Amino acid sequence: MTVSGKKQTMGFDVPSSGDNSVVAATAQRGSSPQNCPVTLAAGEATPKRPETPFRESNEDEFASVPTPGRSAGKARQAIDIKAELEKRQGGKPLLNLVIIGHVDAGKSTLMGHLLYLLGNVNKRTMHKYETESKKAGKASFAFAWVLDETGEERDRGVTMDVGMTKFETKSKVVTLMDAPGHKDFIPNMITGAAQADVAVLVVDASRGGFEAGFEAGGQTREHALLVRSLGVTQLAVAVNKMDQVNWQQERFQEITSKLGHFLKQAGFKESDVFYIPTSGLSGENLSTRSLVSELTTWYSGLSLLEQIDAFRPPQRSVDKPFRLCVSDVFKDQGSGFCITGKIEAGYIQTGEKLLAMPPNETCLVKGITLHDAPLDWAAAGDHVSLTVTGMDIIKINVGCVFCDPKEPIRVCTRFRARLLLFNFEVPITKGFPVLLHYGTVSEPATITKLLSVLHKSTGEVLKKKPKCLGKSMNAIVEIQTQRPVALELYKDFKELGRFMLRYVGSTIAAGVVTEIKE
Known part of the structure; x- marks a missing residue:
């Protein structure tokens, strides 16, 4: 045996x-x-x-073999993770990119066309999508179908889930997440944005199109606020459908000045926001600089792909204890099951033991897959699929955190947090019900205590125990969740210390965890 x-x-x-x-x-x-x-x-x-x-092996028998556990521990010390990361992909850093924007701004078409131009979709497949979309009476949706793969998404013509794919630029390996724009699917969009390092905000340049997304009720503002609150600092704004307004410079400037003012308020630095005129349908200015004379007379900047390539890769927390937020769970062939998610911190090797929280169950990592390729190890920033054994699949939900058994993540139902409230009409009082979005978790919660109102920039206490909180305020509150959630303090793990609060379909606040109670 x-x-x-x-x-x-x-x-x-x-x-x-x-x-x-x-x-x-x-x-x-x-x-x-x-x-x-x-x-x-x-x-x-x-x-x-x-x-x-x-x-199908007996998992108890599996667990009773002690030696491999020890040797796996030795192997872990032997790996120089930073050197290995540099060697991987020929030294190209990894970048997680989310595509956001109002519904119908052309996000899926834009990225589908870019992937086609990069050769990630072959001509035969593209021809199939073109003929199928024409048959369905949606000829302009052919490129969107590269990323919108389910029948329902194609029938409705809207992205509903986060599509994920990979492509390479000259100096980066990019994991692309196409987030839904429709307001019904904001929870899915938050899950995608929580896993991103940088974002491309797609806006519709057509008359009335930009206004519909930007004014009240549109998703452009909410998406920009969400990604900023979730830690994205670099943003490329793809001003799409410019061919519909004949590449007018005035229209481009009108959009960039309105957006620029808003994005500055949302917390983006002007030097980290880049505007690119594009056309997702015709493919202009996507992978190479456009030669359209109406555009070249006034625009000489980068194409969208060049801008993605120019983003600074973020610092990865490989030195910290291992943390992975589960975004999907499914049964694999053979023994064990698979979990997918982004490694937020640390690194993992096959043969290692992991602890899943809140269920507090340990398991063994049997296999690691990154972009469908099997690996011996993976590190912070990677979107991986882990095959694990020695645990019951029923106990694992989306939102569980897998961590290092020696340094586990803390689990609680009550914590204190600093909130930044958005433009929200209803005042927040003690006992206010909210939906907590944290990593890939969506959990009902209640604001049980209003502790203090803070000054926005200095953080000093302006008022203790306020009766209610209004829009644009900064405050310290206590939050109680219905079920235990695995949390980290923002000062220790920025990636796992951020969350969003939503109420009746709109995002009302962004917050960071300051104290874990119980």
Whole structure:
């Protein structure tokens, strides 16, 4: 059993020392040393035996093999994660990019066309989408179908879930997340934005199109506020559908001045916001600079791809304890199941033990996959799929956090936080019900105490125990959740100390965790 146990923990690789283990095994069975060569020769088929890992194994038996756990610990010390990260992808840093904007601004078409121009979608597939979309009477949706893959998304013509794909620029490897723009799917959009480092905000340049997204009820403002509150500091604004207004410079300037003023209020630095005139349908100014004379007379800046390439890669928290927020759980073939999510901090290797919180269950990592390629290790910033065993799939939900058993994440139902309230009409009082969006979690909660109102820039206390909180205020409050949630303090883990509060379909506040109570 030790042999099969050893093979199992190694994933699907048979250890090169396999021959010795067979010798050891035969010796244990009491066969004479002279017989050993015979056993090996007769057992030429032995190397074919590592089908064992694929069998539905008894997980208790799996857990009872202590040795691999120790050796995995040694292996962990042996890896120089920073050097390995530099070697990976030829030294190209990883960038997680989310595409946001009002519904119908052309996000999916823009990115679908960019992926096609980069060769990520072959001509045959593209031709299939074109003919299918024409049959459905939606010829202009062909490129959007590259990212909107479900039947319902295609029927309704709107993105509903976060589509994820990968492409490369000259100096970066980019994980692209196409977030839904419709206000019914903002919770899905928050999940996508929480996993992003940088964002592309797509606005519609057509007459009335920009105004519909930007004025009251549009999603342009809310999306920009959300990504800023979730820690995105660099933003590219793709002013899309410029071909519909004949590439007019006046229209472009009108949009950038309105947006610029708002984005500055939202907390973006002017030097970190970049405006690019584009056309998702015709593909102008996406992967290469446009040659359209109406545009080149007044615009000589970067194309969208060049701008994505120019983003600064963020600092990854590889030195901190391991943290991964689960965004999906599914059953895999064979034993165990898979969880997917973004590694927020630390790194992981196959054969290591992990702790899942809040369920407080441990499991063993059997395999790691990044962009459909199997790996031995993965680090902060990677969107991975982990195959785990030794735990019941029923206990794991979207929003659970997998962490290092030696340094677990804290779990509580009550915590204190600093809130920044948005332009929200109803005053917030004690006992106010909200929906807490944290990482990939969406959890009903209540604001149980209003502790103080703070000065926006200095943070000094202006008023203690206020009766209610109004729009644009900064305050310290206590929040109680219905079920336990795994949280970190903002000062320790910025990625896991941020959250959003929503109420009846609109986002009312962004917050950071300052104190965990119980």
